[in-house]
Amino acid sequence: MSRLFTRRRFLIGGTLGASALTLSGCDLLDQNANVANVLRSAEHLTLKAQRLLQGRDALAREFEEKDISPSFRVNGTSAPDSDEYIELAEGNFSAWRLKIDGLVERPREFSLADLKTLPARTQITRHDCVEGWSAIGKWTGVPLASLLQLTGLKPTAHYVVLHCADELEKTLDGSGRYYESIDLVDAFHPQTILAYQMNGQDLSVGHGAPLRLRVERQLGYKQAKYIMRIELVDSFSGLWGGNGGYWEDRGYEWYAGI
Amino acid sequence: MSANASNDNVEYPRTIFIRRHSVVTRLTHWLNVFCLSFLLLSGLQIFNAHPELYWGHYGANGDPAVLTIGSDDDGGTPSGFVRVARLQIPTTGVLGVSNVDGEPTARAFPSWATVPSFQDLAAGRRWHFFFAWLFVSNGILYLGFSLLSGHFRRDLAPKVHELSPRHLGREVLDHARLRFPGGEKARHYNALQKLTYLAVIVLLLPLMVLTGLTMSPGVDAALPSLVDIFGGRQSARTIHFITASALVIFVIVHVAMVILSGTWNNIRSMITGRYAIQEKGPRS
Numbered sequence: 001m002s003r004l005f006t007r008r009r010f011l012i013g014g015t016l017g018a019s020a021l022t023l024s025g026c027d028l029l030d031q032n033a034n035v036a037n038v039l040r041s042a043e044h045l046t047l048k049a050q051r052l053l054q055g056r057d058a059l060a061r062e063f064e065e066k067d068i069s070p071s072f073r074v075n076g077t078s079a080p081d082s083d084e085y086i087e088l089a090e091g092n093f094s095a096w097r098l099k100i101d102g103l104v105e106r107p108r109e110f111s112l113a114d115l116k117t118l119p120a121r122t123q124i125t126r127h128d129c130v131e132g133w134s135a136i137g138k139w140t141g142v143p144l145a146s147l148l149q150l151t152g153l154k155p156t157a158h159y160v161v162l163h164c165a166d167e168l169e170k171t172l173d174g175s176g177r178y179y180e181s182i183d184l185v186d187a188f189h190p191q192t193i194l195a196y197q198m199n200g201q202d203l204s205v206g207h208g209a210p211l212r213l214r215v216e217r218q219l220g221y222k223q224a225k226y227i228m229r230i231e232l233v234d235s236f237s238g239l240w241g242g243n244g245g246y247w248e249d250r251g252y253e254w255y256a257g258i
Numbered sequence: 259m260s261a262n263a264s265n266d267n268v269e270y271p272r273t274i275f276i277r278r279h280s281v282v283t284r285l286t287h288w289l290n291v292f293c294l295s296f297l298l299l300s301g302l303q304i305f306n307a308h309p310e311l312y313w314g315h316y317g318a319n320g321d322p323a324v325l326t327i328g329s330d331d332d333g334g335t336p337s338g339f340v341r342v343a344r345l346q347i348p349t350t351g352v353l354g355v356s357n358v359d360g361e362p363t364a365r366a367f368p369s370w371a372t373v374p375s376f377q378d379l380a381a382g383r384r385w386h387f388f389f390a391w392l393f394v395s396n397g398i399l400y401l402g403f404s405l406l407s408g409h410f411r412r413d414l415a416p417k418v419h420e421l422s423p424r425h426l427g428r429e430v431l432d433h434a435r436l437r438f439p440g441g442e443k444a445r446h447y448n449a450l451q452k453l454t455y456l457a458v459i460v461l462l463l464p465l466m467v468l469t470g471l472t473m474s475p476g477v478d479a480a481l482p483s484l485v486d487i488f489g490g491r492q493s494a495r496t497i498h499f500i501t502a503s504a505l506v507i508f509v510i511v512h513v514a515m516v517i518l519s520g521t522w523n524n525i526r527s528m529i530t531g532r533y534a535i536q537e538k539g540p541r542s
Contacts (some may be wrong), residue, residue: 027374030374038388041388042384042388042390042391046387053477053480061479126491128491131379133308133310134315134318134491218475219475247380252380253383257474257477
């Protein structure tokens with residue numbers, strides 16, 4: 001009996017001890033580069049599996065007017081504070097130009113008025129934040145695909161990089177500047193638009209005026225606000241942290257479909 | 259009068275060993291323990307990024323919440339609470355506010371319950387999705403094996419007579435009195451075990467996977483009916499949390515039963531497969 005008792009105590013003690021070790025060990029493992037690489041391998045699997053399930057053109061659900069959230073949380077930057085942006089905003093973005101360059105055949109600049117003359121798409125979709133919350137809004141804008149058809153792509157172009165006006169983290173080297181990137185599958189998806197209207201009104205500064213990306217099959221941090229320039233690249237490894245986006249450089253997945 | 263003649267009628271207690279769990283069951287069981295531990299702890303890390311649950315398609319700060327784990331900071335000392343609908347329960351020290359490096363800090367689940375221990379959503383997600391893939395692969399291996407080998411039919415499907423209210427009632431009473439089956443009856447799972455394991459295997463664990471997938475905007479585009487089944491992404495998130503809580507309760511009861519009904523015998527049977535049964539029979 002006493003032998004059983006000590007054995008039981010040993011087992012329970014051992015289990016508790018092991019879990020405590022596991023827990024503090026997790027922090028150590030979390031900082032180990034090899035472990036990080038193994039954990040990251042799941043991202044590739046997720047991208048492949050989702051693309052297989054989706055095909056190129058599966059659409060994100062579109063809702064009706066009555067489904068729109070009563071309030072839509074402003075997240076990330078609420079107002080870029082650079083002199084350049086403030087000046088643009090004061091002029092109602094009439095001086096703002098969207099540059100499209102990089103690996104394109106015909107680099108172009110578009111004013112907000114130019115964009116508004118192009119055929120527009122309106123979609124009521126759910127915005128999913130990586131933190132877990134969701135909000136439904138109505139977005140109107142130009143399909144990114146139609147702009148890329150105007151500029152043409154060089155064969156080496158693989159990613160669309162969106163350079164933004166907001167600096168989410170203040171750093172000396174400017175690496176706190178917001179940027180994002182998507183691949184051509186998402187760039188040419190019918191619901192991928194550059195939105196200049198939200199819920200029937202011009203985009204507010206909080207939600208990314210004058211132009212923001214909607215890439216509806218991915219999470220909120222991919223929906224770059226305050227877009228100034230679109231650059232086509234063959235690889236994003238040379239940009240800032242090399243991971244393809246502001247949050248990607250801070251540990252988040254480049255593919256944000258989950 | 260020979261000794262042998264009288265001994266033939268006497269039954270002697272003896273211990274026999276049976277093979278209780280197949281190697282696949284044992285392997286997948288422990289891999290499952292490993293995966294679910296990391297999924298739970300990294301899941302709580304992810305929950306901490308937005309410690310509020312909603313119902314329906316949307317939900318964010320200010321929308322009506324089903325559950326909130328939060329903190330108040332009026333008067334200098336922060337206090338933690340859990341709010342379910344309109345009921346608010348103080349939980350300072352564990353939920354809402356807990357110590358980080360000796361300082362009371364606002365965080366939904368305490369650092370000892372999250373992976374990593376410090377606030378890091380990106381890392382929590384990496385752990386979570388890695389182990390989610392491992393968990394699903396392991397689950398498919400187990401389900402495939404159990405269907406093909408007859409494990410489900412033979413060991414887990416309750417017999418018709420076991421489902422009578424009278425039989426179930428007696429098993430509940432026996433469990434409550436901590437009287438566990440011995441001898442011949444210990445060769446098989448009892449009806450409560452069968453029903454509980456089946457509920458976990460075919461209901462709770464698949465529900466975890468499906469509600470988890472429903473939170474993914476990519477999966478929702480591919481399989482829109484998932485969103486309809488759960489009534490929205492935020493409902494799916496709430497069901498994910500409730501189902502995880504149900505699994506935690508299952509594990510607590512399961513481990514308690516393992517300990518109470520013969521700790522070492524149970525654990526050995528899940529490691530080596532050998533399970534000891536006390537029975538009476540002629541001396542062999």
